[in-house]
Amino acid sequence: MEPIIKVENFTFYYPDSQVPALAGINLTVREGEFLGLTGPAGAGKTTLALALNGIIPNFQGGRMGGRVMVAGLDTAKTPCARLAGVIGSVFQDPEAQLVAEVVEDELAFGLENLAVPREEIERRIGGALEMVGITSLRHRSLRELSGGQKQKVAIAAAVALRPRVLVLDEPTSELDPRGTVEIVALLQRLNRDYGITILLIEQKISVLAPRLPRLVCLNKGRIVADASPRQILAQEKLTAELGLEVPPVTALFRMLRRAGVYHGDLPLEVDEGRRELGLLLGHQASRT
Numbered sequence: 001m002e003p004i005i006k007v008e009n010f011t012f013y014y015p016d017s018q019v020p021a022l023a024g025i026n027l028t029v030r031e032g033e034f035l036g037l038t039g040p041a042g043a044g045k046t047t048l049a050l051a052l053n054g055i056i057p058n059f060q061g062g063r064m065g066g067r068v069m070v071a072g073l074d075t076a077k078t079p080c081a082r083l084a085g086v087i088g089s090v091f092q093d094p095e096a097q098l099v100a101e102v103v104e105d106e107l108a109f110g111l112e113n114l115a116v117p118r119e120e121i122e123r124r125i126g127g128a129l130e131m132v133g134i135t136s137l138r139h140r141s142l143r144e145l146s147g148g149q150k151q152k153v154a155i156a157a158a159v160a161l162r163p164r165v166l167v168l169d170e171p172t173s174e175l176d177p178r179g180t181v182e183i184v185a186l187l188q189r190l191n192r193d194y195g196i197t198i199l200l201i202e203q204k205i206s207v208l209a210p211r212l213p214r215l216v217c218l219n220k221g222r223i224v225a226d227a228s229p230r231q232i233l234a235q236e237k238l239t240a241e242l243g244l245e246v247p248p249v250t251a252l253f254r255m256l257r258r259a260g261v262y263h264g265d266l267p268l269e270v271d272e273g274r275r276e277l278g279l280l281l282g283h284q285a286s287r288t
């Protein structure tokens with residue numbers, strides 16, 4: 001089956017820049033995947049998100065090479081309105097992307113822009129609110145909502161357009177740890193229950209790492225790793241170079257490994273670490 005995202009040798013220079021923001025990017029994503037994209041500030045994560053939804057190069061000058069295909073559409077040659085029905089985007093700051101006063105109007109906005117008939121709009125609003133689990137917020141004013149609730153409204157507005165892919169650019173950066181876990185769980189549900197392909201850009205990978213099968217790392221405009229979080233977090237040099245957040249339990253087991261007392265897979269979560277530690281102590285006790 002044709003991959004849902006296929007980035008081929010993509011290079012992009014912002015106007016007047018001599019240094020490419022992205023260089024020689026090759027990335028293939030199958031429909032239904034949930035992958036993380038991480039890397040330090042300035043690595044090119046947002047630029048890649050903008051290339052996927054066609055804002056680059058359609059609304060942002062600059063020079064590009066290679067191509068970006070989403071659901072068989074070349075994003076540089078496809079009108080953004082057509083792409084909006086295929087790929088949805090959610091950004092860091094919910095305030096900056098919400099335009100309406102009331103939740104249901106926010107969801108209606110994108111649908112009206114795509115000239116969806118009124119009855120269908122009603123159905124889609126109800127459906128999207130239910131998918132995201134915020135039906136009770138339908139008539140609420142956006143101003144009264146918490147940051148996490150606003151971000152859910154932004155996700156529901158994207159989902160209402162029935163995209164096959166959702167790209168989220170650091171959607172939890174303004175949220176506390178509880179809000180972060182909630183949003184990640186919601187995205188997992190949208191992926192699992194509705195088959196939406198998710199590309200989640202995130203610097204806080206401690207929360208994400210145990211929940212993601214695949215993590216792509218960008219640095220200075222290039223992909224420097226594409227593997228499972230466990231494989232990536234095992235590479236001490238790479239994580240140091242990228243300044244990646246290593247979960248404390250993983251850091252502890254790295255130390256045990258360096259000391260030669262642990263040889264198994266690195267745990268990414270506390271429960272996993274506790275289990276491994278139990279096994280390790282049992283093993284040590286049986287030897288003494």
Ligand SMILES: Nc1ncnc2c1ncn2[C@@H]1O[C@H](COP(=O)(O)OP(=O)(O)OP(=O)(O)O)[C@@H](O)[C@H]1O
Nearest residue numbers: 014015017021039040041042043044045046047048
């Ligand atoms: N509008 C712009 N004009 C010129 N250069 C830009 C523009 N936006 C980003 N850049 C540059 O492109 C490179 C990649 O930036 P980008 O925002 O994609 O990185 P990022 O990984 O998303 O970083 P952050 O985590 O800080 O959002 C950086 O060197 C940045 O300075």
